[in-house]
Amino acid sequence: LLARELNCKQQIAAGHSKGTVPCPRMDINVDTNPRIPFLAKGIVMTYDPKFGRGLYAEREFNPGDIIMNEKLELCGLDYGYVYRHCNQCGADFNYSLIPCPACTFCMYCSEECLELNWKMYHRFECGVATKLCSVSCITDMLFVRLFFYGLSQFGDDLQAMMEFCEPEVTELSNPLKLDYTNLNRLEVFKAMHKTKPRVGVDDNEDVVKCTAACYYVAFLNNPVVNSIISTAAHRQFFHQSLLRYTRVALALMTSCVNTYGQTINVIRPIGSLFNHSCDPNATMVVDSGGAKVILLRPLGKGEQIFISNGPTWWLPEVSKVLHFKCQCVACDQGPRGHEWRKPMERQLPPKARQDIQTLQAIIRWETPNNATKLNAIQQFVKRYTHLHPQEKDLGEVLRLYQCALRKVDREGNLALCRARLQEKFVEL
Numbered sequence: 001l002l003a004r005e006l007n008c009k010q011q012i013a014a015g016h017s018k019g020t021v022p023c024p025r026m027d028i029n030v031d032t033n034p035r036i037p038f039l040a041k042g043i044v045m046t047y048d049p050k051f052g053r054g055l056y057a058e059r060e061f062n063p064g065d066i067i068m069n070e071k072l073e074l075c076g077l078d079y080g081y082v083y084r085h086c087n088q089c090g091a092d093f094n095y096s097l098i099p100c101p102a103c104t105f106c107m108y109c110s111e112e113c114l115e116l117n118w119k120m121y122h123r124f125e126c127g128v129a130t131k132l133c134s135v136s137c138i139t140d141m142l143f144v145r146l147f148f149y150g151l152s153q154f155g156d157d158l159q160a161m162m163e164f165c166e167p168e169v170t171e172l173s174n175p176l177k178l179d180y181t182n183l184n185r186l187e188v189f190k191a192m193h194k195t196k197p198r199v200g201v202d203d204n205e206d207v208v209k210c211t212a213a214c215y216y217v218a219f220l221n222n223p224v225v226n227s228i229i230s231t232a233a234h235r236q237f238f239h240q241s242l243l244r245y246t247r248v249a250l251a252l253m254t255s256c257v258n259t260y261g262q263t264i265n266v267i268r269p270i271g272s273l274f275n276h277s278c279d280p281n282a283t284m285v286v287d288s289g290g291a292k293v294i295l296l297r298p299l300g301k302g303e304q305i306f307i308s309n310g311p312t313w314w315l316p317e318v319s320k321v322l323h324f325k326c327q328c329v330a331c332d333q334g335p336r337g338h339e340w341r342k343p344m345e346r347q348l349p350p351k352a353r354q355d356i357q358t359l360q361a362i363i364r365w366e367t368p369n370n371a372t373k374l375n376a377i378q379q380f381v382k383r384y385t386h387l388h389p390q391e392k393d394l395g396e397v398l399r400l401y402q403c404a405l406r407k408v409d410r411e412g413n414l415a416l417c418r419a420r421l422q423e424k425f426v427e428l
Contacts, residue, residue, distance in 0.1 A: 026285075026292060026409045028066050036180045039270055040067035043305070045176050050327055053172070054275045054304050061299040063385075064378040067282070068293040073188065074149060074267040076142030076253075081264060082106075087122070088113035089289030090264050105129035109289070121148035127222040135214035142253060142265045143246040144215045147238070150193065151228070153186040158228050162237050169194050175269045188269050197251040208250075212242035250324075255309055256286045266291065277306035277328035278313050279340075279389065283402050288413040294405055296398060298385050314395035315402075330389075344391045352384050356393050363400060370408045377401045 031041040042059040061067065075090040085092050086109035087100075097107035098114055103126050108114040118126075125132060125141070125148075132141065154161040173194035178187055216239050219225045229238050249265075252272040256264045264286065271284070271291050281297045284307045293307060310322060313330045329340045348356065362376045380397060388394060 026066055026069075026294070026405070026412055028069050030061070030065050030067065033176075034181075035178075036176065036270065038068060038070045038180070039176075040065070043067060043176075045174050045273055046304075048304065051275045051304070053174075053273060055273050056304050057299045057301055059301055061295050062378070063295055063297055063381045064374065065295045065299075066292055067295060067305070068271060069290060070268045070271050071290050072266045072286070073185075073269055074142055074145055076140065076145065076265040078263045085264065086110075086113050086289065088117040090266060090286065091289040092287070100126060102126050103129045105133070113289075120152045121145045124148045124151075124219065124222065124225050127224055128218050131218040131221060132215075135218050140211055142267065143211060143249045144219070144242060146192065146245040146249050146267070147241050149185075150189040153189045156228055158234055158237070162234075164190065165193060165241065166237065169196060172196055175273065178269070180269075191269065192248065192252060192267070195248050195251060197247050208243060208246045211246050212239065215242055254284065254286075254291075254307075256284075274305060274307045276309040276322070276324075276326065278308060278311050278326060278330040279328055280306040280308045280312060282307050283405060284308075285406050285409045287406070287409050288417070292409060296381065296401060297388065298382055312398075312402075313389065314391070314398045340389070343387070344389055346390060348384075348387060348390060348393050352387065353393070355380060355383070356397070359397070363404075370404070370411070374401075374404055374408065377404065 028038070028040060033039045033041050033043070040061070042057060042061075043055050044058055045053055046056045047053050072090050075086075075088065077085055077087060077090065082105075083097065085107075086097065087106035088108055091109045091113075093109040097109060098111065100106045100108070100114065100118075100122065105125065106117065106122055106129075108117060150165070151158065151161055154164075171194065173191040175188070175191045178184070178191060216235075220229065220235070220238075229235055249267065252267045253265045254268075254271065254274075256266065266286060268291055271293065274282070274284070274293065281299055281303070282293050282295050282305050285292045285294065293305070295305075299305065306328070329337055331337065332340070347353075359376055359380050363373055377397065377400065381401065384394065
């Protein structure tokens, strides 16, 4: 590994790194919240009887507005991602990851991620890594990591954690009230602990109990855990916490599924407030340890902001299985859903069909840059948003738009990564 690292540094210094000129990066392009610099100004949390808590717009937004760019706080990887993505932030680091010195279970994109991951929860996992692989998927480890994340924020003081966590939650949290300009992870954990999953949303109670039992047995085989969870009262609290945080994590997490069915489960303090819809007005792009939320359609004042946790009506085959019953208008089998689906098969007006052909030509041309192509799509969506939903043409535009956003974000992050490496190692 040391020889490989030296060779990479020499290649970078010799100017052999490709694409080191950063292309325009996607970042928040609207005014930001002064207390939450990674969230757009004019977004609030509100409770809805149907969806529970969610994020709503206090003002109008346009297609292409990037309203959030948040780092991932907790991450769980599928086995197919273990040697390709960072175990802390989920970043794809092109097979150049740093392994945990003590096990082959976790890989990291940087020394900083390795140290932070060890501090927050991997020190509790490392000694029983093989047992954890036997009892669960790594993506499920997000559930138990929420417990150890909290324990770490209490300075490994289990008694202090019990005093805070054991009383019944009577006041639900609003993570938007925290000050993220100076991140206090203890306050973040307390806000996540006060999450109350909605009754009837989770249909996986057998999975919850089985997962908690398996982790309970596996982790208590680790002397590091046993030295902290040492009494019968501690063990009872640990088991009850595993049950609770499995339910909480299912409510908070977002699952990102690729075309091979591999999954990254992530939890973000603010991003977890976005509710799911199969007719989302925004899309979430997870890449390089961060999650951006970009508007797909115009958003009016007072509207709820929805993303998709998998399926959309224009790409239903991506992931048809959700761990909850979808409440969105596209899945509504009543009068509301029937009314929404009425225009789905209609033909677009002649002018719209003509503009579709122009848009397709712009996308196919090699000359326009990515920014020009994205702008053309955004202008088209804004102009014809009153015709939404329409499957044949508008569905295809939304599919292309979503793919283009992911492509541009990936290219920008890779170019920035190469530029940083070149800047760091150009002088050996």
